[in-house]
Amino acid sequence: MTTRATLLEGGLIVDGSGGPAWTGDLLLQGERIARLGEGLRGRLPAGLKIEDLRVLDCRGLVVAPGFIDAHTHDDAIVLHEPAMLPKLTQGVTTVVAGNCGISLAPYAAASAGPPLNLLGAGSFRYAGMGAYMQAVEAARPALNVVALAGHTTLRYATMSDLTRAATTDERARMAALLEEAMCCGAHGLSSGLFYAEAHAAPADEVTALARIAARHGGIYATHLRSEMAAIIEALHEAGDCAFEAGLPLVISHHKCAGPANWGRTSETLPLIDALAARQPVAMDVYPYLAGSTVLREDLVDGVIDVLVTWSDPHPEQAGRLLAAVAADWGVEQLAALRRLQPGGACYFQIDESDMERVLAHPRSMIGSDGLPHDRHPHPRLWGTFPRVFARYWRDKGLLTLEQAVHKMTGLTARTFRIAGRGLLQAGHMADVVVFDAARIADRATYDAPMQASVGVRAVFVNGECAYRQDGDGDTEGDTEGDSEGDTDGGNDAPRAPARAGRMLRRAAA
Numbered sequence: 450m451t452t453r454a455t456l457l458e459g460g461l462i463v464d465g466s467g468g469p470a471w472t473g474d475l476l477l478q479g480e481r482i483a484r485l486g487e488g489l490r491g492r493l494p495a496g497l498k499i500e501d502l503r504v505l506d507c508r509g510l511v512v513a514p515g516f517i518d519a520h521t522h523d524d525a526i527v528l529h530e531p532a533m534l535p536k537l538t539q540g541v542t543t544v545v546a547g548n549c550g551i552s553l554a555p556y557a558a559a560s561a562g563p564p565l566n567l568l569g570a571g572s573f574r575y576a577g578m579g580a581y582m583q584a585v586e587a588a589r590p591a592l593n594v595v596a597l598a599g600h601t602t603l604r605y606a607t608m609s610d611l612t613r614a615a616t617t618d619e620r621a622r623m624a625a626l627l628e629e630a631m632c633c634g635a636h637g638l639s640s641g642l643f644y645a646e647a648h649a650a651p652a653d654e655v656t657a658l659a660r661i662a663a664r665h666g667g668i669y670a671t672h673l674r675s676e677m678a679a680i681i682e683a684l685h686e687a688g689d690c691a692f693e694a695g696l697p698l699v700i701s702h703h704k705c706a707g708p709a710n711w712g713r714t715s716e717t718l719p720l721i722d723a724l725a726a727r728q729p730v731a732m733d734v735y736p737y738l739a740g741s742t743v744l745r746e747d748l749v750d751g752v753i754d755v756l757v758t759w760s761d762p763h764p765e766q767a768g769r770l771l772a773a774v775a776a777d778w779g780v781e782q783l784a785a786l787r788r789l790q791p792g793g794a795c796y797f798q799i800d801e802s803d804m805e806r807v808l809a810h811p812r813s814m815i816g817s818d819g820l821p822h823d824r825h826p827h828p829r830l831w832g833t834f835p836r837v838f839a840r841y842w843r844d845k846g847l848l849t850l851e852q853a854v855h856k857m858t859g860l861t862a863r864t865f866r867i868a869g870r871g872l873l874q875a876g877h878m879a880d881v882v883v884f885d886a887a888r889i890a891d892r893a894t895y896d897a898p899m900q901a902s903v904g905v906r907a908v909f910v911n912g913e914c915a916y917r918q919d920g921d922g923d924t925e926g927d928t929e930g931d932s933e934g935d936t937d938g939g940n941d942a943p944r945a946p947a948r949a950g951r952m953l954r955r956a957a958a
């Protein structure tokens with residue numbers, strides 16, 4: 450009858466609520482957190498003996514809820530590379546997919562154009578969200594997946610000409626597809642009005658869809674129509690849409706992009722607080738000074754650095770600066786960009802003090818916005834969460850440890866209405882990360898972006914150990930004893946990591 454159980458003993462418990470940390474134990478039983486407290490070894494639940502437990506010595510380590518990546522484009526990668534090491538090595542146990550209006554479902558086509566090709570142009574095979582969710586379950590990813598339905602995907606699925614507003618008939622077909630997605634358990638709607646393929650959509654096209662998401666208890670996340678000169682107007686548009694539809698708003702990867710707009714978070718953050726007076730508003734942010742997306746002419750100003758991350762016609766140029774490519778070819782940067790399309794790039798368009806102001810704001814959550822299909826990806830894909838601890842808690846003191854964890858867990862679960870996760874609380878699902886607070890750090894850089902972070906010691910997903918990494922050469926925290934009757938086989942050898950992630954379907958409203 451042995452129920453799989455793990456005792457995490459003597460760690461610094463940071464529970465995800467933002468409240469003060471304390472030293473104690475955490476008992477995981479089956480897929481859930483069974484109890485928290487001090488000296489749990491001496492007062493186990495009836496029928497459970499210490500010999501039945503795997504015990505992890507967490508003295509000197511932090512025990513926190515598994516991190517929730519609030520902003521991802523992991524829709525296809527969870528199917529194709531379900532081990533999800535870029536995220537697991539950071540302590541992430543749940544990813545929110547389908548951001549920026551770009552979701553893999555519902556859309557089936559042999560090849561997809563921009564910006565959907567950020568997910569891999571050939572991956573679009575799911576005409577409904579239900580079929581996509583079944584595929585995720587069959588792929589058994591190592592972490593949990595939350596899906597948003599993307600407005601741009603809905604446009605691709607229903608319109609032949611994306612340069613105009615949807616007709617009444619096209620709106621009805623989009624509504625039906627979104628209705629199916631929400632009924633299947635999508636957590637809401639996303640949009641990317643910044644992108645040409647959605648830019649012609651008037652506000653009321655999006656508001657009508659947001660009303661459907663609202664009726665099912667979903668949220669609305671948006672990559673604003675502008676993050677540059679017109680950002681204030683774009684924030685008002687997003688706020689009005691969410692207010693009229695009656696649902697919570699998430700502003701994606703909040704930034705004021707381009708040197709002409711640096712410093713303007715002093716305008717945007719007070720406006721976001723004002724909008725939050727009439728409906729819930731949150732935002733996500735990544736701790737880097739470059740954005741990354743498809744190659745776009747309007748983002749190349751000849752001033753900021755542009756680093757090529759992929760190019761279909763010229764894959765050999767990935768990892769090089771656009772200025773260097775242009776010099777080699779003897780052309781202007783814009784001409785070089787056109788030759789490299791379709792492709793992607795990092796744009797060094799963000800000011801450090803703006804980014805820090807957003808990071809420190811109580812409404813911001815951590816989201817990587819990583820692009821897993823890029824040949825030479827932005828380092829945020831592998832480094833976001835450890836970098837927040839290393840640089841903005843440990844080095845700069847911009848956040849407390851508890852605040853940093855809250856922005857990765859409790860706040861995110863509450864914002865996206867992800868039930869039963871994001872806090873260390875008895876009865877919650879056992880998504881847990883154990884990390885070394887003194888050592889956790891990102892290793893990924895713009896030059897060498899595909900490098901695992903360090904300092905994360907163990908990651909549990911739905912009660913299963915999904916990742917283990919011992920400290921540098923020492924064995925502290927490695928006193929694992931195995932339970933009889935468990936699949937461990939009763940020896941101390943490290944187990945193959947479990948792939949115990951789930952498709953998280955939002956409960957009916």
Ligand SMILES: [Zn+2]
Nearest residue numbers: 549672701702
């Ligand atoms: Zn975006």
